[in-house]
Amino acid sequence: MSNYGLRKRVMVTGGAGFLGSHLCERLLGDGHDVLCVDNFFTGTRDNILPLLENPHFEVIRHDVTFPLYVEVDEIYNLACPASPVHYQADPVQTTKTCVHGTINMLGLAKRVKAKILQASTSEVYGDPAEHPQTESYWGNVNPIGPRSCYDEGKRCAETLFFDYRRQHGLRIKVARIFNTYGPRMHPNDGRVVSNFIVQALSARPITIYGDGLQTRSFCYVSDLVDGLIRLMDTPDDFAGPVNLGNPVEFTIGELATRVVALSASGSAIEYKSLPVDDPRQRKPDIALAEAKLSWRPSVGLEAGLADTIAYFKALLARDPAASGRR
Ligand code: NAD
Ligand code: UDP
Ligand code: UDP
Numbered sequence: 001m002s003n004y005g006l007r008k009r010v011m012v013t014g015g016a017g018f019l020g021s022h023l024c025e026r027l028l029g030d031g032h033d034v035l036c037v038d039n040f041f042t043g044t045r046d047n048i049l050p051l052l053e054n055p056h057f058e059v060i061r062h063d064v065t066f067p068l069y070v071e072v073d074e075i076y077n078l079a080c081p082a083s084p085v086h087y088q089a090d091p092v093q094t095t096k097t098c099v100h101g102t103i104n105m106l107g108l109a110k111r112v113k114a115k116i117l118q119a120s121t122s123e124v125y126g127d128p129a130e131h132p133q134t135e136s137y138w139g140n141v142n143p144i145g146p147r148s149c150y151d152e153g154k155r156c157a158e159t160l161f162f163d164y165r166r167q168h169g170l171r172i173k174v175a176r177i178f179n180t181y182g183p184r185m186h187p188n189d190g191r192v193v194s195n196f197i198v199q200a201l202s203a204r205p206i207t208i209y210g211d212g213l214q215t216r217s218f219c220y221v222s223d224l225v226d227g228l229i230r231l232m233d234t235p236d237d238f239a240g241p242v243n244l245g246n247p248v249e250f251t252i253g254e255l256a257t258r259v260v261a262l263s264a265s266g267s268a269i270e271y272k273s274l275p276v277d278d279p280r281q282r283k284p285d286i287a288l289a290e291a292k293l294s295w296r297p298s299v300g301l302e303a304g305l306a307d308t309i310a311y312f313k314a315l316l317a318r319d320p321a322a323s324g325r326r
Contacts, residue, residue: 007056009071011035011114013064013105014078016043018184019119019177021051022225023076028054030229035072039063042081047184064101065093068108074232075116077105080154082121084147084275085190091149098153099160106164117173117232118161120241122282123151124176132283135176135241145277158241171236175228178245178284182221182304183311187322193218193305196256197312200265202323210274212253215281219246220304223297230293238292245284246297255301262305 010027014020015036020043027034028051036048036059051057062068064079080097081087087094102118109116125133126141141151164170181193188198199206227244250258260267289295315322 008032008073009035010074010076011037011070011072012076012078013037013101014043014080014119016040016045016048016059017078017082018047018182018186019180019221019224020076020078021047021184022182022221023078023228024048024051024057026225026229028057032056034058035060035070037062037064037068038079042083042086042186042189064104065096067104070108071112072114075105075109075114076119076228076232077102077116078119080119080150083186083189083191084150085188086186087150088146091146094149095153098150098157102157102160106160106170109170110164110168115171115173115232115236116161117175117228118157119228120158120174120176121150121154122176122178122243122245122284123147124155124158125282126151127277127279128282131281132247132285133243134285135243135288142277147277162239165239172239173231173234174239174241175231176241176243176284177224178219178243178282179216180219180221180224180245182308184221185308187312187315192216192252192255193259193308194312196259197263197305197309198316198323200259200263200267201309201312201316203265203267205268205270206256206260207270207272208252208256209272209278210252212256212271213251214274214278215249215251215283216255217246217249217283218255218301218304219244219297220299220307223299227289227293227295230295234292242288242292243284243286244289244295245286247284247286248301249281249283250301258301258305259309262302263309
């Protein structure tokens with residue numbers, strides 16, 4: 001029984017990160033008690049500063065690779081560095097977070113009979129041989145490359161989720177999140193949207209890796225958070241996995257052109273070498289999300305980029321070191 005049954009107690013691991021902080025904000029707005037669990041590896045207190053005054057919000061500094069004993073009704077498991085720069089900085093810790101962290105959160109969910117949602121990723125499809133990617137595609141993943149700590153870690157986390165369901169009857173939900181962007185992305189995490197915007201705003205060259213013809217589909221953060229909440233609210237017999245992302249596909253070159261135009265920047269384009277195992281194309285098939293969650297993204301790239309550019313402009317004015325130039 002939660003708070004005399006009045007409010008749901010929802011835990012968000014990775015709650016001080018980019019997606020997690022928006023999710024915490026939305027859950028508080030929906031009238032729940034929110035427990036944010038984060039070790040602040042890539043997240044920051046700044047992301048949750050406005051929430052700290054809310055009496056229904058609580059933060060624990062904790063690394064999910066260690067056991068955690070709390071009483072909650074629902075768990076959103078987002079803890080994990082998400083950008084290649086960060087997840088490759090300590091790849092063993094990344095795998096531990098994906099595997100040990102997930103086992104601990106599943107153990108917790110089992111003990112308190114909580115419903116638990118996993119923030120999985122389109123990276124489980126690797127460099128996909130099928131396009132667009134449907135949930136039934138098993139992927140094309142290198143098990144021993146520099147991206148493997150994340151890709152294989154997340155694949156193993158999905159396995160654990162489905163085994164806890166089969167073996168222990170847990171109520172689980174698995175979301176495969178495609179590239180998502182918006183305010184509170186880490187300015188130096190190397191992801192393409194934050195990189196391009198910070199470069200454009202600081203009049204540095206826009207770095208395109210490879211020929212810029214590789215594709216991605218970019219989902220705005222508010223759409224993604226809405227998808228996660230809808231997924232958590234589906235009937236217990238629906239576990240997913242379900243793709244969440246914006247199916248409108250752009251080349252990285254097109255993204256660069258749009259960011260430069262929207263930032264009114266004079267930045268030139270600079271071509272750099274393509275990282276190892278960089279997926280050539282990526283676009284979600286979201287028919288399952290449309291059918292099961294009645295969900296589809298509503299924010300287009302121009303509007304989402306404009307909000308994100310405004311956020312980074314304010315951030316760089318407040319803290320010029322955030323541009324990565326020291
Ligand atoms: P982020 O780096 O901003 O957030 C991750 C959060 O997890 C950070 O606050 C970090 O400090 C915390 N964290 C990392 N390791 C931890 C640990 N061992 N214990 C406790 N906290 C830990 O990244 P994000 O973009 O907000 O991603 C959130 C989740 O969504 C991740 O699981 C990521 O894999 C997934 N995801 C994100 C995207 C995207 O495009 N943003 C795409 C696919 C999947
Ligand atoms: N666990 C946790 N919090 C809890 C319950 C379990 O962190 O409230 C951890 C516990 O440390 C264990 C893991 O979750 O290592 C898996 O728990 P489970 O009960 O599934 O397995 P077991 O304890 O039998 O290994
Ligand atoms: N990318 C780029 N310039 C940058 C950062 C990224 O051209 O400054 C490319 C990267 O090689 C990849 C795409 O943009 O093809 C998306 O990269 P990101 O790291 O954001 O996401 P992921 O590769 O994990 O989808």
